[in-house]
Amino acid sequence: MDLRAALHQGTDLLAGSTTPEPRLTAEVLLCHALKRERVFLYSHPEHELSTVEWIHYGRYLYERMQGKPTQYITRTQEWYGRNFRVTPAVLIPRPETEHVVEIALEVARGARTVLDIGTGSGALAVTLALELGARAVATDVSLEALRVAQWNADALGGRVDFVCCDLASGVSGFFDLIVSNPPYIPEREIATLQREVRDFEPHVALLGGETGTELYGRIISQAQGLLRPGGWLIFEIGYQGEAAVRQGLSDGPWSRVETGYDLAGLPRVLRARYAP
Ligand SMILES: C[S@@+](CC[C@H](N)C(=O)[O-])C[C@H]1O[C@@H](n2cnc3c(N)ncnc32)[C@H](O)[C@@H]1O
Known part of the structure; x- marks a missing residue:
């Protein structure tokens, strides 16, 4: 043929x-x-x-x-201009998450140290390390995901150290910038997801507890011990998560809390400056 x-x-x-x-x-x-x-x-x-x-x-x-996503068959996804290896152990990095990089480059261009919590394929950590010329630390609870992220860091360059731990519990030191795209789909919504996502992407990368915002509160509190004064915390958020995550930032030492919107006009990125 x-x-x-x-x-x-x-x-x-x-x-x-x-x-x-x-x-x-x-x-x-x-x-x-x-x-x-x-x-x-x-x-x-x-x-x-x-x-x-x-x-x-x-x-x-x-x-x-x-139903297997094309990216898991070809084992690659182009993201922020680079080809990342993806396997079924990692979330396929989404175009919406590129807004996190855009906001980071806008507000934290001078960052020398970056922490990415829940790195998956390493897309955010590797991209920010390269775009900012920074040194990055990236965590994930999945060792298999970290192997893929390490592969990407080796292939694409960028100084990234990987730590397998719950959120940032295994990380020490101080950072100018912390980014995270944690799992944020409420557990009850699993059945409503597209087959490609529900049956093929790792649930640990998708589901963020009962409300979908459980992990943000823990990250906000850990970030206070890891950010330098004046440093930035930048989250990707789900379309229903803005109010809860803002609430989590409202009591603490945070200033300039702002929401960024994606191309569909949905709240997608939340940023806050650490002002103790
Ligand atoms: C939505 S994915 C994001 C992956 C990647 N940062 C991206 O934007 O494409 C969330 C990642 O967080 C990791 N994760 C989930 N719970 C975690 C926890 N308690 N501690 C550390 N990582 C976690 C998952 O394994 C997954 O890789």
């Missing part, structure tokens, strides 16, 4: 299983099977698939039709 026919057949199969963007997905999976760039599909439509390429392509199509 040649590439033109393989693409056609893959697109039909994916469309039949109501996979979003079937043509684009078929292209990505076929490129992954061929270990080639997308331009090859169009410059060599007559290329005949080898048996191995065909077997791989078929398996990837099957996995995607079962």
